[in-house]
Amino acid sequence: MTDLRLVVFDMDGTLIDSQDVIVQSVETAFAQMGRPAPSRPKILSIVGLSLPQALAQLAPDMNGADLDEAVARYKHSFVETRKVSGGTPSPLYAGAMEALNLLAAQDETLMGVATGKSRRGLDHVFAGHNLRHYFQTAQTADDHPSKPHPAMLHQTLRDTGVDAHQAVMVGDTTYDIEMGVAAGFRTVGVSWGYHAPEKLRNAGADIVIDDFAALNPALENFWG
Known part of the structure; x- marks a missing residue:
């Protein structure tokens, strides 16, 4: 022992x-897909899950190619938001x-x-x-x-x-x-x-x- x-x-x-960048990235991804954004409390409630599971909880009707697209758009938005802040974590x-x-x-x-x-x-x-x-x-x-x-x-x-x-x-x-x-x-x-x-x-x-x-x-x- x-x-x-x-x-x-x-x-x-x-x-x-990290709540601000997470919320902004979800909102951007959903807006780009023509979907209404979940509320801020709803978005924060799924923080901690892996990204596909988190987004699937936010939009249960989203699956397959749509879910893959949402994941990709979230990742892109997250990186772009970070660039705006000068790369500061x-x-x-x-x-x-x-x-x-x-x-x-x-x-x-x-x-x-x-x-x-x-x-x-x-x-x-x-x-x-x-x-x-x-x-x-x-x-x-x-x-x-x-x-x-x-x-x-x-x-x-x-x-x-x-x-x-x-x-x-x-x-x-x-x-x-x-x-x-x-x-x-x-x-x-x-x-x-x-x-x-x-x-x-x-x-x-x-x-x-x-x-x-x-x-x-x-x-x-x-x-x-």
């Missing part, structure tokens, strides 16, 4: 505040960098990412915020079924050699929490993201925190 422990973070809505939430530094200083703690982003999108965030060195494992939608399937988290365990009972999933959506529960992880919900705290609790979150300063005490309580 290993003494190592693992903290896996979601990206959008947990570490970075979405901002980190307040306290995120301090929390990562605190965990990185703990010899026994490893970190990972499990995100609905593509590998290209995650690499952009890593490069823009100089985050890559914090994470020993990084899983994306390119290589796994969509959340809440636990495949991403199973891979983080294989990559790090950590036992599931020593691992924690941190995320802002029910998809993150359900994925963590399915993988045998402890789960921390964050209240500043895209799903309401009560939904996170109902999905099985062991705790919901209101700021990053509360993360390390919650983790130590799990492992104490």
Whole structure:
């Protein structure tokens, strides 16, 4: 049995505040296809799912070639929106960098990412915020079924050699929490993201925190 422990973070809505570019990209894709755009709350409710599954939830009548077109238009809009901002990635939430530094200083703690982003999108965030060195494992939608399937988290365990009972999933959506529960992880919900705290609790979150300063005490309580 290993003494190592693992903290896996979601990206959008947990570490970075990407809501504006996501909403704009969905609105643009739907407008280009002559479809009415979903409401902002509806769009944000599907953040965390892999892109085809997310768009299919927003427009259940869309499938086949139409869904493929929507995915392509969303990706194009996302890249173009990023270009307008000078290529700057979405901002980190307040306290995120301090929390990562605190965990990185703990010899026994490893970190990972499990995100609905593509590998290209995650690499952009890593490069823009100089985050890559914090994470020993990084899983994306390119290589796994969509959340809440636990495949991403199973891979983080294989990559790090950590036992599931020593691992924690941190995320802002029910998809993150359900994925963590399915993988045998402890789960921390964050209240500043895209799903309401009560939904996170109902999905099985062991705790919901209101700021990053509360993360390390919650983790130590799990492992104490």
